[in-house]
Amino acid sequence: MAAIDHRRELDRAGANVEGWWSGALHLARRYPLGAVGGAIVVVFVLAAIFADVVAPHDPLQTDAGRSLAPPDASMLFGADMMGRDMMSRIIHGARISLAVGIGSTLLGGCIGVVIGLMSGYLLGWFDLLTQRIIDIMQALPLLVMALVMAASLGPSLENTILAISIPLVPQVARVVRSNTLSLREMPFVEAARAGGMTEWRIAVRHVLPNTIAPLIVLATAQLGSAILTEASLSFLGLGVPEPYPSWGRMLSESAAEYVRVAPWLVIFPGIAISAAVFGTNLMGDALRDILDPRERS
Amino acid sequence: MSTYLIRRFLLMILTLVGMSIVIFVLLRLVPGNIADIMFDSAGFVDPAEKAIIEAELGLDQPIPVQYYDWIAGLLVGDLGFSYVSEMPAIDEIGPRIPITAKLAALSLFFSVLFGLPLGVISAVRQNTALDYVLRVVSLSGLSLPSFWLALLILMACVAWFGAIPIYTDTPESLWDELALYLLPSAAVGFRASALIMRLTRSSMLEVLRQDYIRTAKAKGAPDNSVNYVHALKNAVLPVTTIIGIEAAFLIGGLIITETVFNIPGVAHFLVEAILMRDYPIVQNLVMFIAIIVVVINFITDLAYAALDPRIKYAD
Numbered sequence: 001m002a003a004i005d006h007r008r009e010l011d012r013a014g015a016n017v018e019g020w021w022s023g024a025l026h027l028a029r030r031y032p033l034g035a036v037g038g039a040i041v042v043v044f045v046l047a048a049i050f051a052d053v054v055a056p057h058d059p060l061q062t063d064a065g066r067s068l069a070p071p072d073a074s075m076l077f078g079a080d081m082m083g084r085d086m087m088s089r090i091i092h093g094a095r096i097s098l099a100v101g102i103g104s105t106l107l108g109g110c111i112g113v114v115i116g117l118m119s120g121y122l123l124g125w126f127d128l129l130t131q132r133i134i135d136i137m138q139a140l141p142l143l144v145m146a147l148v149m150a151a152s153l154g155p156s157l158e159n160t161i162l163a164i165s166i167p168l169v170p171q172v173a174r175v176v177r178s179n180t181l182s183l184r185e186m187p188f189v190e191a192a193r194a195g196g197m198t199e200w201r202i203a204v205r206h207v208l209p210n211t212i213a214p215l216i217v218l219a220t221a222q223l224g225s226a227i228l229t230e231a232s233l234s235f236l237g238l239g240v241p242e243p244y245p246s247w248g249r250m251l252s253e254s255a256a257e258y259v260r261v262a263p264w265l266v267i268f269p270g271i272a273i274s275a276a277v278f279g280t281n282l283m284g285d286a287l288r289d290i291l292d293p294r295e296r297s
Numbered sequence: 298m299s300t301y302l303i304r305r306f307l308l309m310i311l312t313l314v315g316m317s318i319v320i321f322v323l324l325r326l327v328p329g330n331i332a333d334i335m336f337d338s339a340g341f342v343d344p345a346e347k348a349i350i351e352a353e354l355g356l357d358q359p360i361p362v363q364y365y366d367w368i369a370g371l372l373v374g375d376l377g378f379s380y381v382s383e384m385p386a387i388d389e390i391g392p393r394i395p396i397t398a399k400l401a402a403l404s405l406f407f408s409v410l411f412g413l414p415l416g417v418i419s420a421v422r423q424n425t426a427l428d429y430v431l432r433v434v435s436l437s438g439l440s441l442p443s444f445w446l447a448l449l450i451l452m453a454c455v456a457w458f459g460a461i462p463i464y465t466d467t468p469e470s471l472w473d474e475l476a477l478y479l480l481p482s483a484a485v486g487f488r489a490s491a492l493i494m495r496l497t498r499s500s501m502l503e504v505l506r507q508d509y510i511r512t513a514k515a516k517g518a519p520d521n522s523v524n525y526v527h528a529l530k531n532a533v534l535p536v537t538t539i540i541g542i543e544a545a546f547l548i549g550g551l552i553i554t555e556t557v558f559n560i561p562g563v564a565h566f567l568v569e570a571i572l573m574r575d576y577p578i579v580q581n582l583v584m585f586i587a588i589i590v591v592v593i594n595f596i597t598d599l600a601y602a603a604l605d606p607r608i609k610y611a612d
Contacts, residue, residue, distance in 0.1 A: 224439070
């Protein structure tokens with residue numbers, strides 16, 4: 001069975017739609033804020049993928065003569081301390097931000113799904129143990145947990161992804177577990193079991209697909225906070241190391257001083273982070289309205 | 298109820314014990330301890346001397362022994378010594394707590410002051426232009442990185458007053474102190490109020506759909522009285538339960554904001570200690586944060602049951 005039936009959703013709304021494109025257009029009209037968010041996300045994804053083509057300069061090319069140059073025709077967003085083009089650095093920064101954001105959301109999501117499914121399916125001591133571990137993990141704020149993890153793993157791109165993904169696991173595991181618990185009692189699962197399907201196949205073929213909708217909603221919300229957390233970690237000097245251009249680190253390099261002498265170094269990376277997270281959150285809100293009927297008002 | 302209380306309390310203790318183990322092990326995963334760092338910066342030094350320092354700091358002991366020493370000390374209020382300042386950790390942490398507590402209280406005040414009424418208005422005027430504006434504002438509140446918001450505030454101060462209002466000296470009067478904390482707590486509170494606003498809105502919408510609201514309207518009760526008397530009372534209840542989440546959220550915001558504004562509170566100190574690998578400080582501070590979050594969650598759970606007579610915890 002299909003877990004998310006867009007078709008039915010559109011029919012219910014009384015939409016007369018043919019094919020994918022007009023369906024998307026209809027949804028965009030119905031959820032204008034979500035469409036704006038989706039558009040913002042698409043722009044950032046394209047910037048990240050085609051960074052080499054789109055960026056006007058080499059983001060690592062230093063030029064002592066242009067140190068702290070204000071925005072002008074050749075460098076729209078100005079230059080940093082080392083004379084590197086801010087615009088190119090921000091475009092390349094989208095790669096790091098999205099790589100860490102998407103990477104840690106996916107990693108945390110996968111671990112959470114496995115733990116949640118097993119917990120809701122096996123119950124018993126395994127469930128008890130994982131529930132207590134999740135309690136422990138939720139006793140710390142996301143940023144504190146990520147800070148300690150990042151510090152103990154050491155600075156690198158992979159470690160930053162790992163440090164952010166682990167604190168995301170509990171929420172996913174909780175959602176999947178509670179869904180599994182209610183689904184395993186459903187008649188169609190019972191039917192599958194009566195039909196001789198193994199528990200493992202039931203979990204993967206029936207339970208998991210029906211958990212996809214809340215998972216997508218949760219993942220978009222987590223993507224936003226993962227991007228923010230990466231920026232915060234890098235800002236505090238515990239995130240992605242040089243030479244990767246990370247938005248958070250661009251802001252941290254003696255930021256208080258730049259506030260006085262080179263405000264463009266503070267404004268543009270901040271706009272990039274805010275816009276990326278804002279787009280994700282707008283999209284997440286709309287997805288929740290579309291996919292989660294309980295939240296619908 | 299009393300069985301529930303006891304069970305809930307024991308779970309809380311279990312969580313904290315688990316937390317202490319997690320923190321302790323995590324911090325020992327770090328490649329290189331403080332002795333390594335001290336010696337790296339000093340260049341080549343006699344390995345025998347390094348061993349002496351490690352023995353002095355107790356780093357040569359097996360990890361379970363180090364853990365036991367920490368917990369045994371924790372229970373009698375002995376938090377060990379800071380590696381960096383070599384002062385007792387409690388003397389380092391203690392004086393910083395009131396600073397962060399005041400900042401947190403002021404931030405919480407701001408977040409409730411703005412979040413609650415705006416959330417209610419947004420729900421009552423659902424799907425109007427005002428609702429859309431408020432929703433976009435609250436969503437942007439959650440999207441702005443707190444350090445950027447703090448930097449923008451600093452920038453505005455430079456533009457208007459020509460000065461950066463960061464912490465330099467200990468404030469002398471209460472007014473000085475308030476003025477100093479106003480901007481940082483507004484920065485933290487703005488983000489936190491966005492969270493409260495969104496939750497108030499959805500909780501209020503939920504209540505407004507219920508039958509008793511329709512009954513009240515059918516009886517001819519004025520809109521204002523239905524919205525602000527009948528509905529609000531029930532809508533606020535679930536919002537109180539998120540104070541636990543809110544506390545965790547505030548701590549995250551404080552870490553960043555204290556760093557940007559150079560406020561010598563515990564949150565800023567945690568970052569400094571992590572960067573310096575000052576284990577005794579880090580493990581005690583993280584434990585302190587965990588205790589606060591867990592205890593607040595425990596209290597809100599109980600408060601919820603006390604406030605809402607519909608909720609009965611089964612034994």
